[in-house]
Amino acid sequence: MGIHPRLIDAHSHFDDVSFDADREQALQRAHNAGVLEQIIPAIKAAWWPRIKQLCKQNSELYPSYGLHPMYLSDHRDEHLTLLLNWIKQEHPVAIGECGLDFFIEDPQPALQQHYFEQQLQVAEEQGLPVIIHARRSVEEVINTLRRFAGLQGMLHSFSGSEQQAHRLIDMGFYLSFGGPITYERAKRLHRLIKSLPLDAILLETDSPDQPASHHRGERNEPAFLPEILQTVARLRNQQPQLIAEQTAANTRKLFKIRSPLPPDC
Template identity: 50%
Template sequence: MLNPCPSAPVLVDTHVHLDDPGFDADRADVLARARDAGVHMLVVPGIDASGWPRIRDLCASHAGLFPCYGLHPLFLDHHRPSHLDALRHWLTHEATVALGEIGLDFYVRGLDPQAQRRYFEAQLDMALELSLPVIVHARRAVEEVVLALRDRPGLHGVVHSFAGSEQQAERLCEMGFYLGIGGPVTYARARRLRRVVASLPIDRLLLETDAPDQPNAGRQGVRNEPAYMRETLRVIAELRGESPASVAAATTANACRLFGLPIPH
């Protein structure tokens, strides 16, 4: 049973790379600060095959951590076709709440678009076959990602760190996908994202940090961590004209529904 103090509504960080070596020196303290801030559940996505055992062991060692496994487009040089078979084995033999992080990244130069598409589409098909949600990375590739998801009716999941248009957000919501919102929304210059968040149906919104990356405004150059998600919650609530408590309750319910997490009391 989760019993945070009333000033810290129960939150779920739906995207945090807690296995990152940047947390090795003080991971226990990071988790303690997260819980003090009301972040009691954390979804930890995988990025390449070599990291899956580390994520499994980390999540097995700490309450409230939930593992995912996938092949991330930024680590294309690490992936091999055989890793798709290995991924299927992990997803069917290890506890997991989603297939991810997967996707397309056309921002970073030198990443073969065709190779990215092969891994991405194979993993989408695998998630559909196994009835698992997907955690999708889409940078400079939102339109192509939307089309790939549309071609697979029945697939469900989240486009994390959403950075697309209002129209793309509407299409994803219509398909039953969630949009993950984190640190970028705290920047005043992120006007398009702020418009999306202000108008997004609350039942399609998830909170995330992408820690240790994507720090909030005012924390540039500082390692991001789950405790800072309270700041993101405050900004989102202000943009929507709602209370932080109501946004916290709705986004936590959304995360529990998508990932099958235990419902907090």
């Protein structure tokens, strides 16, 4: 039996209903691929209880609670009060998925900004990192984060510029990468992966979304994370084991998680 690197999927919506039929099998496939832990970010208040239940049943899954900018029609101001109470009771590893998305139809930027800032305020008060979604909005996200000095977190599926990347790293943020980097045409992302310090990089699948190029059109799942690892290793001309160890260490550091001891091989 080959020994896989120990990987952590830094951003997986493993609570998604698309996994309802085969979640246990998908979890086993992830374990077989060396993906032993996952961070599970929420997108709307109605789904927080199912993430809570899932993570209670599986100690290697870590919850994060928040309000995603793409689901504005589902959010209410009272959800922000509920979020604070939920955080105090449930002790998640992070706040999110939150952020700004100006790519969607009718983005309502002022309303997005309101929910984003309120969640950053909760994170600051509770001493938790944030999981940030930033699409066509990286500059606006950076400008907002400047008002919350000392806050840490990750920008998931980062797609900003190299300059923006280094500004975020200087502010204490990590950048996470997944399926998009595996596409041959993603030259700008490839240059970015080569240029960043390894201690600022996380690996993710964003399951069930954003599959790697070999799984185009399929449901994405955490078991595919080694393909992201191999792409990063190839682009950086570094050993996959080194990348796996450092990105897992980065994820544990950011979310203050203590991984269980590896099973005997």
